[in-house]
Amino acid sequence: MIADRTHRIRLPRSPLSRLGLLIAAALSALAIGAPIFAPQAPYEQMDPVAGRFLPPFSSRVALPLQDGGWLLAESAEVTETGVVVRRLGQSETLPLDRFASVSEDNVSRRRIFLLGTDKYGRDIWSRILYGARVSLLIGLLAAGLSLTLGIAVGGAAALAGGWIDGLLMRFVDGLLMFPRLFLVLAITAMFEIDLLAVILVLGSTSWMAASRLVRAEILSLRERDFVVAARGVGLHPIRIFWRHLLPNALPPVLIDTTLRIGDLILIEAALSFLGFGVQPPIPSWGNMVADGASALTTAWWVAAFPGIAICLAVVAFNLLGDGLRDSLDPHTEEGFPC
Amino acid sequence: MSSTMLGFLIRRSAAAVLLVLIVLSFTFFFIHLAPGDPTLVLQDPRLTGEQRDAMRSAYGLDRPLAAQYLSWLKAVVLEGDWGISFVHSRPVTEVIAEYAWPTLLLTTAGLLIQFGVGLGAGVTAARHAGSPTDHLIRLASMVAYSLPIFWTGLMALLLLSYDWPLFPPGHLQSIDAASLSPLARKVDILHHLALPALVLGLAAAGGTARFTRNSLLEELGQDYIRTARAKGLTERRIVWVHALRNAAAPILQLFGLTLPLLLSGALVVEVVFSWPGLGRLTFDSILSRDYPVVLATTALTGILVVLGNLVADLLHGVADPRARQ
Numbered sequence: 001m002i003a004d005r006t007h008r009i010r011l012p013r014s015p016l017s018r019l020g021l022l023i024a025a026a027l028s029a030l031a032i033g034a035p036i037f038a039p040q041a042p043y044e045q046m047d048p049v050a051g052r053f054l055p056p057f058s059s060r061v062a063l064p065l066q067d068g069g070w071l072l073a074e075s076a077e078v079t080e081t082g083v084v085v086r087r088l089g090q091s092e093t094l095p096l097d098r099f100a101s102v103s104e105d106n107v108s109r110r111r112i113f114l115l116g117t118d119k120y121g122r123d124i125w126s127r128i129l130y131g132a133r134v135s136l137l138i139g140l141l142a143a144g145l146s147l148t149l150g151i152a153v154g155g156a157a158a159l160a161g162g163w164i165d166g167l168l169m170r171f172v173d174g175l176l177m178f179p180r181l182f183l184v185l186a187i188t189a190m191f192e193i194d195l196l197a198v199i200l201v202l203g204s205t206s207w208m209a210a211s212r213l214v215r216a217e218i219l220s221l222r223e224r225d226f227v228v229a230a231r232g233v234g235l236h237p238i239r240i241f242w243r244h245l246l247p248n249a250l251p252p253v254l255i256d257t258t259l260r261i262g263d264l265i266l267i268e269a270a271l272s273f274l275g276f277g278v279q280p281p282i283p284s285w286g287n288m289v290a291d292g293a294s295a296l297t298t299a300w301w302v303a304a305f306p307g308i309a310i311c312l313a314v315v316a317f318n319l320l321g322d323g324l325r326d327s328l329d330p331h332t333e334e335g336f337p338c
Numbered sequence: 339m340s341s342t343m344l345g346f347l348i349r350r351s352a353a354a355v356l357l358v359l360i361v362l363s364f365t366f367f368f369i370h371l372a373p374g375d376p377t378l379v380l381q382d383p384r385l386t387g388e389q390r391d392a393m394r395s396a397y398g399l400d401r402p403l404a405a406q407y408l409s410w411l412k413a414v415v416l417e418g419d420w421g422i423s424f425v426h427s428r429p430v431t432e433v434i435a436e437y438a439w440p441t442l443l444l445t446t447a448g449l450l451i452q453f454g455v456g457l458g459a460g461v462t463a464a465r466h467a468g469s470p471t472d473h474l475i476r477l478a479s480m481v482a483y484s485l486p487i488f489w490t491g492l493m494a495l496l497l498l499s500y501d502w503p504l505f506p507p508g509h510l511q512s513i514d515a516a517s518l519s520p521l522a523r524k525v526d527i528l529h530h531l532a533l534p535a536l537v538l539g540l541a542a543a544g545g546t547a548r549f550t551r552n553s554l555l556e557e558l559g560q561d562y563i564r565t566a567r568a569k570g571l572t573e574r575r576i577v578w579v580h581a582l583r584n585a586a587a588p589i590l591q592l593f594g595l596t597l598p599l600l601l602s603g604a605l606v607v608e609v610v611f612s613w614p615g616l617g618r619l620t621f622d623s624i625l626s627r628d629y630p631v632v633l634a635t636t637a638l639t640g641i642l643v644v645l646g647n648l649v650a651d652l653l654h655g656v657a658d659p660r661a662r663q
Contacts, residue, residue, distance in 0.1 A: 016477075170356070170360060171360075173357060173360070174357060174360035174361055174363075174364055175364065176598070177357060177360075177361050177598070177640045177641075177643045177644050177647075178361070178364070178598065178636065178639065178640045178643070179597075179598040179599070179600075179601035179602040179605070179639050179640075179643065180598060180599075180602050181601075181602035181605050181606065182601070182602065182605065182617075182620060182635065182636050182639050182640075183368075183636065185605075185620065185621070185624055186365070186368055186369065186620075186624070186632055186633075186636045187368055189624040189627075189632065262484060266484075266486055269486050269488075269489075270486060270487070270488055270602075270606055273486075273488045273489075273606070274488075274606070274609060274621060276624070286486075286488075289486070289488065289489050289492065292492075293492055293610075296492060296495065296496050296500070297496070297500050300496055303489070303492050303493075303496075304493065307486060307489030307490075307492075307493070310486045310489065311481070311484055311485055311486070311489075314484035314485075314486075315480065315481060315484045318480055318483075318484055319480070322480075
């Protein structure tokens, strides 16, 4: 095979980008293991009355009810007449037969709501973990789509040249002029929005920078000796593209895609916050913040924590992308993330 | 004016006009190629097929797409006629004129903060490259552009408006603004502007600081800087006058590049702060399916970006004769 590896992606060396890798890995692990790490299901409303807007680190005694629900109490005590429950600031005695099981163990064991609960009494920590699945998956798949489209358009423009190149690049220029959120909103407004639609819209509006990068890389690679030699021995242009041009053009494009993931997570969050992205009750970090926005003064934690999750994820992918870029070529000028 | 300058002006302006046409065409086709049409979503589902057909022909939607496109483009470009808003029942241009100035106010203030803070922080970081100050600024700027702006806006409202009432909680002016003197009204609007502009500007300043630092560091390694140092110029003068002037070209381009980001950010900030601007108008119009307005605001923000890039290009040409070629 005639090829020279002009770029090689190495594991980033700087401590900050390792931190980024660590955070990204931890978030992914939490997302994948959500059923293990989350104490509750994302839609579970344990006690819609007494479990509403519990502040972070609240703990409650959770008693299983006969009808399948739960009763959350500040404290509970089993007596001969029934269960004395302190709930919503009042004490009441409830008959034993209302509960599915009352033992010394589940009266004394307290359930902790690490990051508090929302207006439906759903556990925020659990929803953030399940939301990580949605937000990270959308970010990754949309980035994959934008990478694919970028390679297709950029590759076609570079290989075809002439007026096709001119036309495709004017097309890219035109698309780049739209503020992304306006463009994405105008498009999503026309569809029934589901997860797939969000991925398609985000991916199909974010490939332009990648296509420019692919085009530029291929145009410069095309004049290199090993490609000229490959042409000289009569390899088919398609084969030259797959075997020689694309593999060598890919590393900088992949790094750009890493940086794009953070960007896409942010846009998905903004879109879901505005109500045009992931639809409730499916948790995404963006729509969780929107949930909290209406209760900002009564329960700050509902909006605050999902926002912190977004920051962590975006910072992680940005640190990682930066580190990868520096390790690819320490002399590259850091571009502007847009 | 030299002939190269004139040729440069004409070439760049022609390119911008072409881009505006592309932007207009894209907007039209995005909206019209999408499944469904305005009459389907706008109108009562109880309408009969005949009534819907009548409506479609009234809006001209029964004509071939190419014919619709040409007559729309003709109306927009030649007559400045963007149609009638379904919701406001007024010409779209009138509605937009009303919502445009709050957005201009917000984005201008945001831009000032973005470049004021961004340039300052970037230059400071570059002057002390490798020092703890530099690391701190780099980390802070990365965090700034990684923050979701809707969330920072909400947290700013919570802390600086509800918990510690320094700023009013959103909106353009106080309810009793009409009873205030003209000067007091201006102060009132500025007071309302402060928080959203800070949220918008500081988020954008992160990228600017980072870009400024890197461009400046590149310049500071050049020979002419060594010459300036050898001449005994002060470090302050070397950085702010010599190096920054040469780093100005990429920073000007940054202005064009960040404009779309700033406008997207403004949309979110306007929604969070109930700021009656184009972003808020777009958001409300999408909710109420007011297509003529959505079409106009989407195209208009695209055109604003084209114009911003044109201004940056022309300034670059004025500052650097090499760019005119």
